[in-house]
Amino acid sequence: MNHNLAPIIAVARHRLTVDGQGVTTLVAFHGCTLCCQYCLNSQCLRPEGLWRTVTPDELLGEVMIDNLYFLATGGGITFGGGEPAIRSEFISDFCRMAPPEWHYTIETALNVDREHLERLVPHIHEYYIDIKDMNPAIYRRYTGQDNRRVLDNLQWLLQHDGMASRIVVRVPHIPDFNTDEDVQRSRQHLESIGITRIDEFTYERR
Numbered sequence: 001m002n003h004n005l006a007p008i009i010a011v012a013r014h015r016l017t018v019d020g021q022g023v024t025t026l027v028a029f030h031g032c033t034l035c036c037q038y039c040l041n042s043q044c045l046r047p048e049g050l051w052r053t054v055t056p057d058e059l060l061g062e063v064m065i066d067n068l069y070f071l072a073t074g075g076g077i078t079f080g081g082g083e084p085a086i087r088s089e090f091i092s093d094f095c096r097m098a099p100p101e102w103h104y105t106i107e108t109a110l111n112v113d114r115e116h117l118e119r120l121v122p123h124i125h126e127y128y129i130d131i132k133d134m135n136p137a138i139y140r141r142y143t144g145q146d147n148r149r150v151l152d153n154l155q156w157l158l159q160h161d162g163m164a165s166r167i168v169v170r171v172p173h174i175p176d177f178n179t180d181e182d183v184q185r186s187r188q189h190l191e192s193i194g195i196t197r198i199d200e201f202t203y204e205r206r
């Protein structure tokens with residue numbers, strides 16, 4: 001039995017092409033390094049939002065029920081949150097035990113210590129990165145944090161062979177925080193460092 005416990009807010013089965021390929025199960029973790037103004041999953045920031053804690057073995061026992069769907073569609077597990085990357089020890093333990101044929105995706109804001117990414121890179125196939133805005137002042141106003149660590153981590157990820165094709169960077173229009181021009185500047189900056197898959201969308205004001 002592995003006693004590495006992780007706090008989770010939800011497990012959602014039978015998701016089809018939401019992110020990642022095929023049928024996926026979302027495992028959403030509690031806790032985040034940011035405090036975004038329009039957080040979509042604000043329960044991940046509040047103590048009462050915690051659903052339960054699980055070990056990698058327990059989680060694997062539960063998600064295994066969809067093994068045949070994952071194998072038939074090329075799907076697997078999407079780790080979300082909250083900020084799943086801060087649960088890197090749990091995720092790497094889980095992936096070591098889970099079928100290697102499954103597809104592993106992470107939805108991350110990338111504002112985490114490098115050691116987490118070093119643990120995740122051997123296991124994660126696809127990265128959905130919510131970059132917020134590349135402008136440090138806008139980023140700070142929206143998240144309460146500095147974005148230097150995000151940019152360093154993104155550059156570091158891109159140094160891995162074939163990584164650019166496995167990264168989708170989500171660039172949001174953030175009402176009251178950035179403009180269309182800011183979004184275009186973020187896109188241009190991302191393209192200049194080698195990002196090819198960019199998903200532009202609009203946050204809902206909360």
Ligand code: SF4
Binds near residue numbers: 032034035038039042
């Ligand atoms: S990074 Fe995501 S989960 Fe964390 S506070 Fe921002 S919107 Fe919420």
